[in-house]
Amino acid sequence: MDNSILNKIFDEIDVAKKILIVSHVNPDGDTLGTMCALKLFLKQKADILIQTDAKIGIPDTYKFLPAINEAKNLDNIEDIYDLIIAVDVASIDRIVRKARIIFDNAKMTINIDHHKTNNGYAKLNWVVGDASSAGEVLFNIFKEKNIQITKDMADCLYVSILTDTGCFRYENTKSETLEIAAQLIKLGVNNSDIAKKCYNNKTKNLVLFQSSVISKTEFLFNNKVAVVLINESDLNKFDATNEYTEGIAETLRTIKTVEISAVLKESNNQTTKVSLRSDNVDVCEVVKRFNGGGHIHAAGCTIKKPLKIAKELLVCEIERCLNL
Ligand code: 5GP
Ligand code: MN
Numbered sequence: 587m588d589n590s591i592l593n594k595i596f597d598e599i600d601v602a603k604k605i606l607i608v609s610h611v612n613p614d615g616d617t618l619g620t621m622c623a624l625k626l627f628l629k630q631k632a633d634i635l636i637q638t639d640a641k642i643g644i645p646d647t648y649k650f651l652p653a654i655n656e657a658k659n660l661d662n663i664e665d666i667y668d669l670i671i672a673v674d675v676a677s678i679d680r681i682v683r684k685a686r687i688i689f690d691n692a693k694m695t696i697n698i699d700h701h702k703t704n705n706g707y708a709k710l711n712w713v714v715g716d717a718s719s720a721g722e723v724l725f726n727i728f729k730e731k732n733i734q735i736t737k738d739m740a741d742c743l744y745v746s747i748l749t750d751t752g753c754f755r756y757e758n759t760k761s762e763t764l765e766i767a768a769q770l771i772k773l774g775v776n777n778s779d780i781a782k783k784c785y786n787n788k789t790k791n792l793v794l795f796q797s798s799v800i801s802k803t804e805f806l807f808n809n810k811v812a813v814v815l816i817n818e819s820d821l822n823k824f825d826a827t828n829e830y831t832e833g834i835a836e837t838l839r840t841i842k843t844v845e846i847s848a849v850l851k852e853s854n855n856q857t858t859k860v861s862l863r864s865d866n867v868d869v870c871e872v873v874k875r876f877n878g879g880g881h882i883h884a885a886g887c888t889i890k891k892p893l894k895i896a897k898e899l900l901v902c903e904i905e906r907c908l909n910l
Contacts, residue, residue, distance in 0.1 A: 670696070671695075676701035677707065695708040700717040748767075802814065813900075835847045861884075
């Protein structure tokens, strides 16, 4: 990529008085890890915003990330920033409510990402479509700029890469990705400890919720498609937070016959959040019609329809994309 853009990004960081680093909504390990690594570099000059309400707060799994406890949320953020940096944010609609107003008002905006579908919505865009994760993109920026990566920064970047590569299993894991992971371990990351914190940290209630909704999976088209519908009463019964639905689509994808797994979650009776996973099919094609995005084998969208109607629309589109 053109290094003059990277230089401009650092010029803007230098002149900015107050910077806000923004995650995407429903934050995952990549957006949070990248955000915290960048915050540890920028120190007091930057605040971090996790796009959730105070009631939802920081996802439990990632509370161990250095710097995350200083995070602001959508309820306690002010419009005082002259530079906004979005990390791992594939499209502008992943910045919502007050954060979107702040983004739109800011003198300067920067987008650091790795989604191929990212259309460059900021004033300065550093999007590396073949990087495994936003964490990998930031690691390479730090290297390019000779920025020292501390043990805490390394932990954050390792979480990004580990989680977005599905523990180095997905095809986005390149030899460069593993070399970066090795460098992070040399910087002091305890890889098995971090893997335990990210993956063996579920509550009993979460596992019971997941098994309850998974037991209601509908299998369509000769077991090629698995669809899980999650309504508000399922969520209320288990007092489920956003984290509760993570990993369900991945579990269903592990079934031999399943080519696409879909998790549809209802909110406010009118909107349905869709998560898709596949082994071979390009699920970005499926979500395109609903203005969604993501990666070839992991994509999502929001359909402004109640759960059942959203399911009909989605299944039609899956049928079309799979040529069934
Ligand atoms: P997840 O299913 O884990 O929520 O998301 C999988 C991938 O799809 C992520 O890379 C995420 O960026 C993308 N994605 C999920 N939901 C949406 C959405 O509503 N809009 C867009 N543009 N991308 C999404
Ligand atoms: Mn990511």
